[in-house]
Amino acid sequence: MEITIESPHIEISLELQKEINARLSGLIKMYDRIVSCEVILKKEKRDGQKDYCMEAKLLVPKGFLFAAENAESFETALDKLVEDIKRQLNWHKEKLQGAHHQVNLN
DSSP: OEEEEEOTTOOOOHHHHHHHHHHHHGGGGTOTTOOEEEEEEEEEEETTEEEEEEEEEEEETTEEEEEEEEESSHHHHHHHHHHHHHHHHHHHHHHHHHHHHHHHHO
16 A cells, blocks of 8 residues: 655654554554555644644545544544554445445345
8 A cells, every 4th residue: 555644834853754564564464454544634723723634545446435633743643543444444445345245245
Protein backbone atom coordinates (compact mmCIF):
# COMPACT_ATOMS: atom_id res chain seq x y z
CA MET A 1 0.00 0.00 0.00
CA GLU A 2 1.28 3.43 -0.91
CA ILE A 3 0.92 6.09 1.80
CA THR A 4 1.13 9.79 0.94
CA ILE A 5 1.41 12.37 3.73
CA GLU A 6 0.73 16.04 3.07
CA SER A 7 1.09 18.82 5.63
CA PRO A 8 0.51 22.14 3.87
CA HIS A 9 1.94 25.15 5.70
CA ILE A 10 3.34 23.09 8.59
CA GLU A 11 6.41 21.01 9.14
CA ILE A 12 5.97 17.66 10.86
CA SER A 13 8.67 15.59 12.51
CA LEU A 14 10.22 12.51 10.98
CA GLU A 15 9.04 10.57 14.06
CA LEU A 16 5.42 11.55 13.39
CA GLN A 17 5.78 10.58 9.72
CA LYS A 18 7.16 7.19 10.74
CA GLU A 19 4.34 6.68 13.27
CA ILE A 20 1.68 7.53 10.68
CA ASN A 21 3.27 5.14 8.16
CA ALA A 22 3.57 2.35 10.74
CA ARG A 23 0.02 2.66 12.07
CA LEU A 24 -1.62 2.91 8.66
CA SER A 25 0.58 0.21 7.11
CA GLY A 26 -0.64 -2.06 9.92
CA LEU A 27 -4.15 -1.84 8.49
CA ILE A 28 -3.03 -4.04 5.60
CA LYS A 29 -3.02 -6.98 8.06
CA MET A 30 -6.71 -6.35 8.56
CA TYR A 31 -7.55 -5.93 4.90
CA ASP A 32 -4.88 -6.70 2.31
CA ARG A 33 -6.73 -5.08 -0.60
CA ILE A 34 -6.08 -1.46 0.40
CA VAL A 35 -4.56 0.19 -2.67
CA SER A 36 -3.37 3.51 -1.26
CA CYS A 37 -3.81 6.00 1.54
CA GLU A 38 -3.64 9.79 1.44
CA VAL A 39 -3.14 11.61 4.74
CA ILE A 40 -3.51 15.37 5.22
CA LEU A 41 -2.40 17.11 8.41
CA LYS A 42 -3.64 20.57 9.34
CA LYS A 43 -3.15 22.87 12.29
CA GLU A 44 -6.07 25.20 12.93
CA LYS A 45 -6.86 27.78 15.57
CA ARG A 46 -10.33 27.69 17.05
CA ASP A 47 -11.48 29.69 20.05
CA GLY A 48 -7.87 30.63 20.77
CA GLN A 49 -6.76 26.99 20.97
CA LYS A 50 -4.70 25.03 18.48
CA ASP A 51 -6.57 22.19 16.91
CA TYR A 52 -4.75 19.39 15.14
CA CYS A 53 -6.68 17.84 12.27
CA MET A 54 -5.81 14.64 10.46
CA GLU A 55 -7.68 13.29 7.45
CA ALA A 56 -7.17 9.97 5.69
CA LYS A 57 -8.61 8.63 2.47
CA LEU A 58 -8.07 4.94 1.70
CA LEU A 59 -8.60 3.62 -1.79
CA VAL A 60 -10.16 0.15 -1.61
CA PRO A 61 -11.90 -2.06 -4.17
CA LYS A 62 -15.30 -0.61 -5.09
CA GLY A 63 -14.67 2.78 -3.50
CA PHE A 64 -12.81 4.56 -0.77
CA LEU A 65 -12.96 5.10 2.99
CA PHE A 66 -12.57 8.51 4.60
CA ALA A 67 -11.98 9.61 8.18
CA ALA A 68 -11.17 12.96 9.76
CA GLU A 69 -10.29 13.60 13.40
CA ASN A 70 -9.53 16.72 15.44
CA ALA A 71 -7.57 16.52 18.67
CA GLU A 72 -5.14 18.36 20.93
CA SER A 73 -2.19 16.66 19.16
CA PHE A 74 -1.49 14.81 15.93
CA GLU A 75 -0.71 11.66 17.92
CA THR A 76 -4.14 11.68 19.56
CA ALA A 77 -5.81 12.44 16.23
CA LEU A 78 -3.92 9.49 14.71
CA ASP A 79 -5.20 7.14 17.45
CA LYS A 80 -8.80 8.20 16.82
CA LEU A 81 -8.36 8.08 13.04
CA VAL A 82 -6.97 4.53 13.05
CA GLU A 83 -9.88 3.31 15.20
CA ASP A 84 -12.37 4.95 12.86
CA ILE A 85 -10.72 3.43 9.78
CA LYS A 86 -10.67 -0.02 11.42
CA ARG A 87 -14.44 0.18 11.99
CA GLN A 88 -14.97 1.24 8.40
CA LEU A 89 -12.71 -1.55 7.09
CA ASN A 90 -14.69 -4.15 9.06
CA TRP A 91 -17.94 -2.76 7.67
CA HIS A 92 -16.53 -2.67 4.13
CA LYS A 93 -15.30 -6.27 4.35
CA GLU A 94 -18.65 -7.46 5.70
CA LYS A 95 -20.48 -5.59 2.94
CA LEU A 96 -18.31 -7.19 0.25
CA GLN A 97 -18.62 -10.65 1.80
CA GLY A 98 -22.39 -10.23 2.01
CA ALA A 99 -22.55 -9.26 -1.65
CA HIS A 100 -20.35 -12.25 -2.50
CA HIS A 101 -22.62 -14.63 -0.58
CA GLN A 102 -25.74 -13.21 -2.23
CA VAL A 103 -24.24 -13.86 -5.68
CA ASN A 104 -23.39 -17.46 -4.72
CA LEU A 105 -26.91 -18.13 -3.37
CA ASN A 106 -28.67 -17.36 -6.65
